Amino acid sequence: DAKTTQPPSMDCAEGRAANLPCNHSTISGNEYVYWYRQIHSQGPQYIIHGLKNNETNEMASLIITEDRKSSTLILPHATLRDTAVYYCIVGSQGGYQKVTFGTGTKLQVIP
Amino acid sequence: GAVVSQHPSWVICKSGTSVKIECRSLDFQATTMFWYRQFPKQSLMLMATSNEGSKATYEQGVEKDKFLINHASLTLSTLTVTSAHPEDSSFYICSAREPGQGPQLAFFGQGTRLTVV
Numbered sequence: 001d002a003k004t005t006q007p008p009s010m011d012c013a014e015g016r017a018a019n020l021p022c023n024h025s026t027i028s029g030n031e032y033v034y035w036y037r038q039i040h041s042q043g044p045q046y047i048i049h050g051l052k053n054n055e056t057n058e059m060a061s062l063i064i065t066e067d068r069k070s071s072t073l074i075l076p077h078a079t080l081r082d083t084a085v086y087y088c089i090v091g092s093q094g095g096y097q098k099v100t101f102g103t104g105t106k107l108q109v110i111p
Numbered sequence: 112g113a114v115v116s117q118h119p120s121w122v123i124c125k126s127g128t129s130v131k132i133e134c135r136s137l138d139f140q141a142t143t144m145f146w147y148r149q150f151p152k153q154s155l156m157l158m159a160t161s162n163e164g165s166k167a168t169y170e171q172g173v174e175k176d177k178f179l180i181n182h183a184s185l186t187l188s189t190l191t192v193t194s195a196h197p198e199d200s201s202f203y204i205c206s207a208r209e210p211g212q213g214p215q216l217a218f219f220g221q222g223t224r225l226t227v228v
Contacts, residue, residue, distance in 0.1 A: 043206075102154060
């Protein structure tokens with residue numbers, strides 16, 4: 001599995017957009033970019049994923065660069081409940097996934 | 112999406128005793144489940160892969176005799192921490208996903224907080 005690099009922490013003002021970057025320069029052609037988050041003392045929660053096109057759902061948007069070596073997760077209007085550790089993971093669909101977590105980004109949403 | 116549930120959510124046990132944690136797939140059959148451990152302010156670390164009807168596969172450095180995994184049915188995997196010590200205190204998380212279940216990498220349980228006193 002490709003390795004990912006994320007900043008260890010970020011702050012964001014409540015109501016503003018939170019932009020969380022991720023580098024995955026060794027991603028292979030059939031690997032997707034996944035984002036999960038973990039609120040304190042809970043299991044990881046799926047947010048969004050993409051292959052090469054930008055994606056949007058009710059939780060967030062995912063912007064993937066054309067060379068696929070990096071991506072950005074965007075929370076358009078951050079709330080205090082978005083305070084969590086955000087993990088960027090690359091992996092292939094199908095089969096049994098042994099998910100490897102990096103260090104993630106601790107996002108603190110400030111009132 | 113699919114639901115994975117763990118029980119208990121938290122447990123406190125005395126040093127030297129054993130503790131069993133259950134991981135259930137509620138609405139799908141899981142031939143493979145994964146167990147993770149997470150220490151405070153650290154990321155999730157994969158401990159082992161649980162395979163229904165066969166022995167679990169442990170990651171390097173994880174003691175198989177201390178962390179007993181039993182995957183006796185297609186909806187249940189258990190992790191037993193034997194002779195627990197304070198250093199085993201951690202947050203334990205399981206996950207599962209079957210082929211054809213859609214795009215998510217895995218479905219995670221809510222985690223079990225183990226405190227050994």
